[in-house]
Amino acid sequence: MFEHIPSYPGDPILTLNEDFQKDPRQDKVNLSIGIYLDDHGRLPVMDAVRIAEEAIGTSSVPKPYLPMTGNPIYASAVQALVFGSVVPHVATAQTLGGSGALKVGADFIRRYFPDAQVWLSDPSWENHRFIFERAGFTVNTYPYYDAETGSLKFDAMLAAISKLPAKSVVLLHACCHNPTGVDLNETQWLAVLDVVQERGLLPFVDMAYQGFGAGIDNDAFVVRELLRRHIPAFVANSFSKNFSLYGERCGGLSLICEDQEAAQRVLGQLASVVRSNYSSPPVHGASVVTQVLNTPELRAQWEGQLTAMRERMLAMRATLFQLLSEKISDGHLERYVQQRGMFTYTGLSADQVDRLRHDHGVYILRSGRMCVAGLNQSNVGRVADAVAHVMRHP
Secondary structure (H helix, E strand, O other): OOOOOOOOOOOHHHHHHHHHHHOOOOOOEEOOOOOOOOOOOOOOOOHHHHHHHHHHOHHHOOOOOOOOOOOHHHHHHHHHHHHOOOOOOEEEEEEEHHHHHHHHHHHHHHHHOOOOOEEEEEOOOHHHHHHHHHOOOOEEEEEOEEOOOOEEOHHHHHHHHOOOOOOOEEEEEOOOOOOOOOOOOHHHHHHHHHHHHHHOOEEEEEEOOOOOOOOHHHHOHHHHHHHHOOOOEEEEEEOOOOOOOHHHOEEEEEEEOOOHHHHHHHHHHHHHHHHHHOOOOOOHHHHHHHHHHHOHHHHHHHHHHHHHHHHHHHHHHHHHHHHHHHHOOOOOOOHHHHOOOOEEEOOOOHHHHHHHHHHHOEEOOOOOEEEHHHOOOOOHHHHHHHHHHHHHOO
């Protein structure tokens, strides 16, 4: 019956993480998987999250199914964070993390825009392509990253989007672009949205790192500008990183609609999509997020710790840049401080990445993507030595 089914080659990120766990070297460094670690190399439990969990005390209470689109109070909290306020003409569903939001959105679009094609940045997070292809879409790319300079190919990006047919789905990274760390500035975003509006395109914004780039409000610039212009759009958000709730799978899918009546119809059809996928979302993580976002003292505490996390990543970028600058002469080392968020495209070749792993026990993706959130005061010097060594011997 199953002889025709091939072996799964594995997800490149998760497979690399498994290889790291098997590596016996005591001084190995894992900069591959996108998880924020503190300066001691540990996954943090945020203080506001811990207090919220103690307050809600769900261990001995009944646990019924949530509605298909989740807890409405959670949805309102998501809207307030993502858009700056609760908006009647936005339909928001609770989802299984950001990936679940992408999947629900892809299935929704496939049903109601069956002739559309999807356009991703080149490069983009690998799972973007998998999710939309598995939903039945033809997936294309638009120019984005300049490998030579480590910067944005903005003119080429804008030119490509300007030629797309109406109702094409354009996936955009709101902030902290994964995998490159290269973001658009506000002027560039406005130019992109001009084209989106003129061409009648359907933007799908993935915002997995709100608060990790330039702050909660600044990171949501493109999302809030879409709302201000009343441009129909999909927005996927995640609380995995900014709440350090990876295993709880907390996220949301929001659709900016023409009016409140359309939002009600859309929310009903989102419920249908959820029903055919996983029926209803889980309770615990969403309860924690809701408690934090709706309690002023906890909200302030969470924002303060999130700021500290962002500033620590910036400090690690600056330290790595300084150490590398002392060891090698390379005109493009500025990428370490110009790019932002959890990831940096180092510009290292696949062969150099392999030597980083084999010779130095430093793990990054073969694309050259490094998770700077895994750097700390104890390992950044060793990482700088290893990177400098493979750069001197290409």
